[in-house]
Structures are given as structure tokens and as C-alpha cells.
Amino acid sequence: MSSEISVRDQIFSTYGSLYDAEKKVADYLISHPAEAIEMSVSELAKHCEASQATIVRFCKKIGCKGFHQLKIKMAGEQRQQEEQVISNEINLDHMEQSLNNILGSKLEELKATYSNFDPKELREIIDLILQADMIEFAAMGNTIPIALDGTYKFNQLGLKAVSSTIWESQEAFSRLLREKDIMFAISASGASKHLLNMVEIAKENKAVTVAVTNQAKSPLAEACDYVLLTATREHIFHDQVSFTRMAAMSVIDCLFLFLFSTKWDSFKNVAEHEQSVAEEKM
Structure with missing residues (x-):
């Protein structure tokens, strides 16, 4: 690859092959990356309602040796990202923000591809x-x-x-x-x-x-x-x-x-x- 695949892309790429417990970890990391970086493996396990073994297994599936390496990579990528006001909400009552959310998602897809x-x-x-x-x-x-x-x-x-x-x-x-x-x-x-x-x-x-x-x-x-x-x-x-x-x-x-x-x-x-x-x- 021309550049190392990001943690976020690795998660999305392997999401379909994850077990349900591992998907909980993936969902949390996608939604709360900043909070996860500050956590220990036991704290993350508690928030995801998963075992520490599940988190270690998940980390290996996305190409990291363990949770420590995963946090280091996520922290480095977070510093490189520009701040974006984008969420996962799609709501007819908040049309303008929803359009921005969809556009941001699509732009990110194309850039990552x-x-x-x-x-x-x-x-x-x-x-x-x-x-x-x-x-x-x-x-x-x-x-x-x-x-x-x-x-x-x-x-x-x-x-x-x-x-x-x-x-x-x-x-x-x-x-x-x-x-x-x-x-x-x-x-x-x-x-x-x-x-x-x-x-x-x-x-x-x-x-x-x-x-x-x-x-x-x-x-x-x-x-x-x-x-x-x-x-x-x-x-x-x-x-x-x-x-x-x-x-x-x-x-x-x-x-x-x-x-x-x-x-x-x-x-x-x-x-x-x-x-x-x-x-x-x-």
C-alpha cells in the first residue's frame, strides 16, 4: 500500500468477519476514539461489556499486537486528523446537519479508498x-x-x-x-x-x-x-x-x-x- 492503513479503515474492513463481542469493541472505538485512548484494557472491557481476551483478539484481527499498540496508533492518527463536526445522526428534523453527516461520511470513504x-x-x-x-x-x-x-x-x-x-x-x-x-x-x-x-x-x-x-x-x-x-x-x-x-x-x-x-x-x-x-x- 502507498501508506499504512489506518486503524479506522482496518476496523471497517474487517467488521463483517468479527464476532458479536468483537463488534461491540469496534463500535465503541469508532464512536469514542478519544476516550478509548485514555483507557486501560480492563476499562475498555468494562465499557464494551466484553472480556479482556476479546479485546486482545480484536486488536490482533486488525493488525495490532495488543491494546497498547492500538492506542499508540489511534493517538497518532487522531493528531493528524482535522476536527470535523460530523456525527452518525440522520434525522429529517435536522436535515442540514444530517446532510453534512452523510457528505462527511462519503468524502471519508473516497479519501480512504x-x-x-x-x-x-x-x-x-x-x-x-x-x-x-x-x-x-x-x-x-x-x-x-x-x-x-x-x-x-x-x-x-x-x-x-x-x-x-x-x-x-x-x-x-x-x-x-x-x-x-x-x-x-x-x-x-x-x-x-x-x-x-x-x-x-x-x-x-x-x-x-x-x-x-x-x-x-x-x-x-x-x-x-x-x-x-x-x-x-x-x-x-x-x-x-x-x-x-x-x-x-x-x-x-x-x-x-x-x-x-x-x-x-x-x-x-x-x-x-x-x-x-x-x-x-x-
Whole structure:
């Protein structure tokens, strides 16, 4: 990574894999970071209604040796952050503040997503796209629109990209991939059986696989050759919502803009496409 992933991002990235007791610790740290920094492990355990062993286990899951190291990292990150008047409240009776809360959350998602990029790996992915004969965007459920968007944008550039709203068709495309081709597997949890099966098929055919996910330690992330890690902040508003499409869409936009600036015939292809679309408008 271009920079070390923050404690906050580590928590959001691993949240879906935490046990209920560990989620209590995560929720407290997200909501009360300043207070937690001043606590001992026993004090934090009391506030979270969890055992000290749970807190130590949680710390290790997010990449810290123990609570002491976690506090040091949180304190350092807190000093670097600008003060923001943002809460997790969404209330129709407080519309202006709620809009600021949502905007702050979305901005933080995008900033965290882009800070996750490794420039060297991103350059390698872009070079692989340019060399590919076929590019597949594979996704399940509510991430399918992201796959369709990627296909549309890449086709605009004159790249041969495919996707489908039907998983059987996606799997059929994965069987057509060959060496130098590339698959983008997009998943919130990184645990979709269908998607993992497609990745395995693509790898058997020697295609390159890229995961777009917010779960850094998911089966999908471990199976793919590259990982573009997205950030999510929607746990702030509701703990059952684990994936925002905005961050993943921004990954597609980022790739599109780099490719547009690099591929010599991109402007011509996009201009021709826009002209054909314009003819259909009033």
C-alpha cells in the first residue's frame, strides 16, 4: 500500500468477519476514539461489556499486537486528523446537519479508498488492461451495476469488456478468458461462492484476476492476483449495511481516467460513442 492503513479503515474492513463481542469493541472505538485512548484494557472491557481476551483478539484481527499498540496508533492518527463536526445522526428534523453527516461520511470513504491504492500495483493493472484481449467484470447482487458501469466505460474506450446480470452468463464469459485477459471480481463481502468459482476458472485459464472489495482478508481477496481495497463508512449509520457502491464506482472511474489519458485512440473512440448517443437525444 502507498501508506499504512489506518486503524479506522482496518476496523471497517474487517467488521463483517468479527464476532458479536468483537463488534461491540469496534463500535465503541469508532464512536469514542478519544476516550478509548485514555483507557486501560480492563476499562475498555468494562465499557464494551466484553472480556479482556476479546479485546486482545480484536486488536490482533486488525493488525495490532495488543491494546497498547492500538492506542499508540489511534493517538497518532487522531493528531493528524482535522476536527470535523460530523456525527452518525440522520434525522429529517435536522436535515442540514444530517446532510453534512452523510457528505462527511462519503468524502471519508473516497479519501480512504484512494489512500489504499498502491501506485505500482495500479500501474501494473492498467498495463495489463491495455494488453488484454478481453476484460470481464463479474459481480453478484447489488454490485452488478458497478460491473455494468465498468463494461460500459471500457467499451467507450475501445476495449473489449463484457459483463452480465445473469451469473450463469458471467461464468460462461470466465471460461472464455485466456492468458493476458483480465477479470475484475467485485464483491462487498468477498465471499460469494459463484464469484470465487469464476475467479478459479479464470485463473485456470491463466487470466489475471483483480478483486474490488472492502474486505481485505476475504476469500476473494486472497484468491485474486491483485486487490483494489475500497473503504466503507456506512456502518456508522447502520451496522447491517456493509457496502457502499460509491467507493467501488470511484475505482472504475479512476481506471477509466488513467486509461483515457494513456490509450492513444481513447479520445476518438469516446467522441464517436458520444456522437452516436447524441443522435438519439431531442
